[in-house]
Amino acid sequence: MRKRLAPYLIILPGGLWLAVFFVVPMLAMVSVSLQTGSIETGFRQAFAVHNYVDMVSQYHTQLVRSLVYGLITTVISIGLAYPMAYWIAFRGGRHKSTYLFLILLPFFVTFVIRTISWQFLLADNGIVLGTLKSWGVLPQGLHVLATPYAVIGGLVYNFLPFMVLPIYVALERIDRSLLEAASDLFASRREAFTQVVLPLSLPGVFAGVILTFVPAAADYVNAQILGGTGQVMIGNVIETLYLTNSDYPEASALSSILLALLLVGIFAYAKALGTRDVMDVSAA
Numbered sequence: 659m660r661k662r663l664a665p666y667l668i669i670l671p672g673g674l675w676l677a678v679f680f681v682v683p684m685l686a687m688v689s690v691s692l693q694t695g696s697i698e699t700g701f702r703q704a705f706a707v708h709n710y711v712d713m714v715s716q717y718h719t720q721l722v723r724s725l726v727y728g729l730i731t732t733v734i735s736i737g738l739a740y741p742m743a744y745w746i747a748f749r750g751g752r753h754k755s756t757y758l759f760l761i762l763l764p765f766f767v768t769f770v771i772r773t774i775s776w777q778f779l780l781a782d783n784g785i786v787l788g789t790l791k792s793w794g795v796l797p798q799g800l801h802v803l804a805t806p807y808a809v810i811g812g813l814v815y816n817f818l819p820f821m822v823l824p825i826y827v828a829l830e831r832i833d834r835s836l837l838e839a840a841s842d843l844f845a846s847r848r849e850a851f852t853q854v855v856l857p858l859s860l861p862g863v864f865a866g867v868i869l870t871f872v873p874a875a876a877d878y879v880n881a882q883i884l885g886g887t888g889q890v891m892i893g894n895v896i897e898t899l900y901l902t903n904s905d906y907p908e909a910s911a912l913s914s915i916l917l918a919l920l921l922v923g924i925f926a927y928a929k930a931l932g933t934r935d936v937m938d939v940s941a942a
Contacts, residue, residue: 684917691910701906709911717895717912724892725919727806728875731813732821735870736863738814739821743862744855747829758826761819769816773883776812777803780884804886812880817873821866828862829855864931872920892916 691709695701714721746757764772779786780802790796802808832855840850878893885891892912899909 687910688914690906691908691914693907695907697904697906706907709907710915713908713912713915717892720890720892720895721916721919723890724875724916725923727810727813727891728871730810731817731874732867732871734810734814735818735821736866739818739825739866740859740863743822743826743829747826747832758823761822764815765819770879770883772816773812773879776808776815777883780808780811803884804889806885806889808884809880809889809891812884813874813877816877816880817870820869820873824865824869825859825862828859828865832858860931864928867927868924871923875920876916 689703690701692703692705692707693701694704694706694709742761746754750757778784781787782801782803783791787796787800787802791798791800836854836858837850840854845853875891876893878891878897881889881891881894896909896912896916899905899912903909
């Protein structure tokens with residue numbers, strides 16, 4: 659009996675933690691999203707499904723924008739993170755820890771401060787653009803702030819380490835003797851990479867996509883600081899509904915919609931990639 663209960667007792671603390679701080683809040687959010695009323699008259703449970711329909715009809719533009727920005731951020735992060743992780747894993751030598759520390763070093767500064775620093779850099783007369791304009795490299799009328807490029811650039815900068823680290827871990831776990839075997843079988847470097855390294859690193863890419871896409875699509879700090887009125891993301895709308903308007907049912911409904919869309923996107927990505935194949939590769 660003790661042996662049979664041991665695995666369940668081991669996962670019990672983590673399961674309770676997830677239940678208290680994830681499942682219960684999610685259920686409470688869904689319950690609030692079905693309520694009606696106002697902060698003055700109070701809220702009551704009315705199972706108002708129309709809250710979801712109203713939110714989609716009013717804020718579908720912001721929803722689509724958030725998902726598109728999150729997708730673009732994820733794709734760019736993969737393109738930047740994979741070469742970095744590959745070089746550290748296979749060429750870093752005894753300095754691997756130093757390179758990883760440099761990647762994580764910006765995280766010693768708060769998220770908001772890092773984003774505000776981008777605002778200074780991308781300002782029309784800031785350190786970067788102002789200098790280049792004074793040199794005549796860029797036209798005087800060029801604007802970067804309050805554009806999609808500024809928001810996506812800030813998102814990539816802030817979430818790039820979430821892509822680098824999982825990919826690095828997956829690459830570091832690859833048995834180097836497999837590459838030697840591929841070389842012995844007359845495989846070129848490109849063939850060794852596409853047939854050995856890339857498939858074995860897919861678990862890291864899979865984890866990096868989840869860790870990057872979800873917070874990037876739900877982010878509101880970058881859009882608020884680096885974007886203008888035309889770059890509002892769904893996180894900004896939820897913040898306004900909840901903190902400014904005190905419209906808790908609509909804010910909860912919009913949060914539930916965003917959560918559902920992110921879960922659908924993740925499951926679709928996992929299905930397309932093949933989670934069983936990923937897990938088999940990871941186990942191997």
